[in-house]
Amino acid sequence: MPKLISDPFFTIIKAGISGISIPDHFDLMIEKPHPLCLLAANQLQDYLNNQSDWVHNFGLDRQSAGTIIGKMFGVLVVRNQNQEVGFLAAFSGKLAGRNQHTHFVPPVFDLLTENSFLNVGMEALTKMNEEIKDLEEQETPQTDPQILQLKKARKAYSVALQNRIFEHYHFLNQAGEEKNLIEIFQNIGYKNPPAGAGECAAPKLLQYAFQHNMKPIAMAEFWWGQSPKSNFWKHGHFYPCCKEKCEPIFKHMLAGIA
Incomplete structure (x- = not known):
């Protein structure tokens, strides 16, 4: 008998699914989530309401401290190598100041690792900013060329750092075909990927599924917490994946299944 393969991020759907049909083709939510995604999302939301693993202020409790940051969460219903149907969960960006948490798949690339090139790069940019500020406070004609040169160097360094992030x-x-963000977005006519591309929940979920030989069945995302003033998201409501950041990535990731 083959050995069963366990996975720390694969979660069995507790509610019975025997009466729910498995779609023949991958179901990416456009208007409403697939019934399997609803069950998975309900299970994840129950965890969010009751967990004590981390502290994040979603703006749902007046007694919570810290900046209010609502968050998009995603569930991907999959069939694993043991032929079990369950789901993976992910969040967009960071949660409670971190990229990695129990129950949620890891980021495609973790920018927050200690001594990463991003941390080194941000320290260099901070130093440039301080040098520019010091020169500007002197307010002498002799410092103008230095300030201009430093600002040009800062811009070039910042662009190079951002491109290095995209390449990772x-x-x-x-x-099993692999492409980086620059390749994905340039293939459809973008000069550069938008900031934050690849940090959404959906690409994280698909990436983990493909890395671990799981078959994607259906996926949906919902908003949890207060909405930022610049958007219209409502707590607990489902929304289709974003067009600007995710659709170009999906053209590559969903090739052959959607």
Whole structure:
């Protein structure tokens, strides 16, 4: 008998699913979530309401401290190598100041690792900013060329750092083909990927599924917490994946399954 493969991020759906049909093709939520995604999301929301693993102020409790940051969460219903149907969960960006938490798949690339090139790069940019500020406070004609030169150097360094970040985000599809963010977005006519591309919940979920030979069945995302003033998201409501950041990535990741 083959050995069963366990996975720390694969969660069995507690509610019975025997009466729910498994879709023949991958179901990416457009208007409403697949019934399997609803069950998975309800289970995840129950965890969010009752967990004590971390502290994050979603703006749902007046007694919570810290900046209010609502968050998009995603569930991906999959069939694992043991032929079990369950789900993976992910959050967009960071949660409670961290990229990695129990029950949630890891980021495609973790920018927050200690001594990472991003941390080193941000320290260099901070130093440039301080030098520019010091020169500007002197307010002498002699410092103007230095300030201009430093600002040009800062811009070039910042662009190079951002491109290096994009190059470290590698995305798989079902066929095992891999592309980084720059390749993905340039293939459809973008000069550069938008900031934050690859940090949404959906690409994280698909990446983990493909890396661990799980078959994606259906996926949906919901908003949890207060909405930022610049958006219209409502707590607990489901929304389709974003067009600007995710659709270009999906063209690559969902090739052959959607």
